[in-house]
Amino acid sequence: MSDGPTRVLILGGGFGGLFCARRLGGADVEVTLLDRAACHVFQPLLYQCATGTLSIGQISRSLREELAPHRNVTTLLGQACDLDPEARRLTARRPDDTTFTLDYDVLVIAVGMRQAYFGHEEFAQWAPGMKTLDDALSIRRRLYGAFEMAETLPPGPDRDAWLTFAVTGGGPTGVELAGQIREMATRALANEFHSINPEDARVILFDGGTCVLKSFAPDLTHKATDILTRLGVEQRMGVHVTDVRPDGITVTPKSGGAAETYAARTVLWTAGVEAVPFARHAAEVLGANTDGAGRIAVEADLTVPGHPEVFVIGDLVGRDHLPGVAENAMQGGLHVAACVRRDLAGKPRKPYRYRDLGSAAYISRGHALLQAGPVKLSGVLGWIAWGVIHIAFLTGVQNRASTVTSWLATIARANRTDRTFILGATTSPEHPYDWMKVTHPNMVAHGPDAEKPTD
Structure with missing residues (x-):
């Protein structure tokens, strides 16, 4: 442990990482949140951005802006690439392929999953x-x-x-x-x-x-x-x-x-989904078991066996068939923050208890499904309940207001206000960010042997 405040390093600014960082705001700890995009994305509404109903700004928010009120939380742009559990040190890569290191006392792995193509x-x-x-x-x-x-x-x-x-x-x-x-x-x-x-x-x-x-x-x-x-x-x-x-x-x-x-x-x-490469690397160096998709086996408090200083939350948790949904990530982030606070107070940690808040799916205007315990809604009622739930979890009051406005406009006029698309052309032979090279036409032309981003 460091001589000063406990250093908590959170990898990933999704639901789990963001909720953990916010709950540790004001605590006697130094929190560093590392994310490869420096923004929180509301993944359940990505498809509405893809189909032109919502804009990028309505489903995402700068992590730096979101966490600015918490003076003990630092946000950094970077991609985790190497872990040394003995030294409690993480190496991260900047977008230009240079690296830097971060030391920690508590590590929270919340890097999520990526799309799985089952070997193809x-x-x-x-x-x-x-x-x-x-x-x-x-x-x-x-x-x-x-x-x-x-x-x-x-x-x-x-x-x-x-x-x-x-x-x-x-x-x-x-x-x-x-x-x-x-x-x-x-x-x-x-x-x-x-x-x-x-x-x-x-x-x-x-x-x-x-x-x-x-x-x-x-x-x-x-x-x-x-x-x-x-x-x-x-x-x-x-x-x-x-x-x-x-x-x-x-x-x-x-x-x-x-x-x-x-x-x-x-x-x-x-x-399908699978663990990002860093998660597989972390499991290997930590000596943790994984399932076929790369989910990491954890103890009841979400720590890696033999490493009480390392937590895994969200989609990566390989225990009790926990679902890969936003609610599980949020609750996991809050649980880890509670464990850190209990450590500071000299109290024992509690096991993680997931509370199933149900599932929802939007199909079309006036048609959505909601299932929460014995409650099952569909049609207009399910559609309204779906909207209320998603608005409640959006980050930022401005995002909520603009999203509601866009939904009302879509309902009233059948139009989609964010249909602009770009063809992806660039004036330079390479993207300035190494991990984005795969999106360049010259890289795509190389086929399956083209360089892939690491997470």
């Missing part, structure tokens, strides 16, 4: 996931750009491929994306084109299970299936995605049978 990393080039603001903007470009491309083509297979959207994964994110694409095509874009009819857009949802939203109660999954069908979303269940290309997707039925190929110029991936 080459799919990522053609099928972006939905985990970061960059992902949301990339998807926005692909969605709106597809309609623009179709407008320039004569009727035929090429135009049809640009008007076909494939979504992999029938969980909340996949269902929300599929529903929003159809709503976007049938409402916001319906009367804006001359050569094409956006309502002809084909949205196909693929999943390996027997139904969408399989974590919800059966009656809610049935309602979700019916709503998606009425929207015009085609649902292909019980299939594995075996290939993704720039011009389409191939799936194979799990029950056997011939592979099926779909011509689709836009493929979106929401089918």
Whole structure:
């Protein structure tokens, strides 16, 4: 331990890291929050940014701004890359690939998960996931750009491929994306084109299970299936995605049978998650067990076995089948802060107790599902409850007010106020930030051997 105040190092500014840092504000500790983007992103609404309903600023906030009132909390931009548990020292990399070190007394690993492609990393080039603001903007470009491309083509297979959207994964994110694409095509874009009819857009949802939203109660999954069908979303269940290309997707039925190929110029991936490389490195040097997705086995108080100074929270926790949802991360962050405060007071730590606050999924205007214990809501009531919950957890009063305004405008006029997209061109041969090189066209051209970001 250091001679001065306890040094708490938090890795990741998501729900877990942010809630932990805020709860430690004013305590007799020195808190450092390290994040590779220096902002908190409200991930449950990323798909609304991708489909043009909300802007980046409405679903994210600068960590430095958010934590400014807490004078004992320092926010740093960087990406964790190496951990020395014996010296209690972390090495972080700046965006320009230089490094710096941070010493700690207590380490909180809250780096989250990334999209999993199940051994087919080459799919990522053609099928972006939905985990970061960059992902949301990339998807926005692909969605709106597809309609623009179709407008320039004569009727035929090429135009049809640009008007076909494939979504992999029938969980909340996949269902929300599929529903929003159809709503976007049938409402916001319906009367804006001359050569094409956006309502002809084909949205196909693929999943390996027997139904969408399989974590919800059966009656809610049935309602979700019916709503998606009425929207015009085609649902292909019980299939594995075996290939993704720039011009389409191939799936194979799990029950056997011939592979099926779909011509689709836009493929979106929401089918799974896995630990980021640093989390796997941390587990290795800490001697911790992990599951197939890289989640780290922890003690009852969320510490790594043999390392009471190292906590793991959020999606990375491999214990008691804890869900990878925002509520678990928030509660984990608050739990760690309570443990640190109890340490300072000389009191024993308490075990972590997760309180299930339920699940929710937004499908389209007037249709959302909410499940919280015995309470099950759908339709307009579920939609209203969904909105209230998401507004409550947005950071910043200004974000809440502007988000409500955007939602009301979308409801009233069917328009989407944040549809601007950029093509990603750059005037320099390299991005100034090393970990963004993979997004440069010159890097993409290298295919699956192109450099990948480390988390």
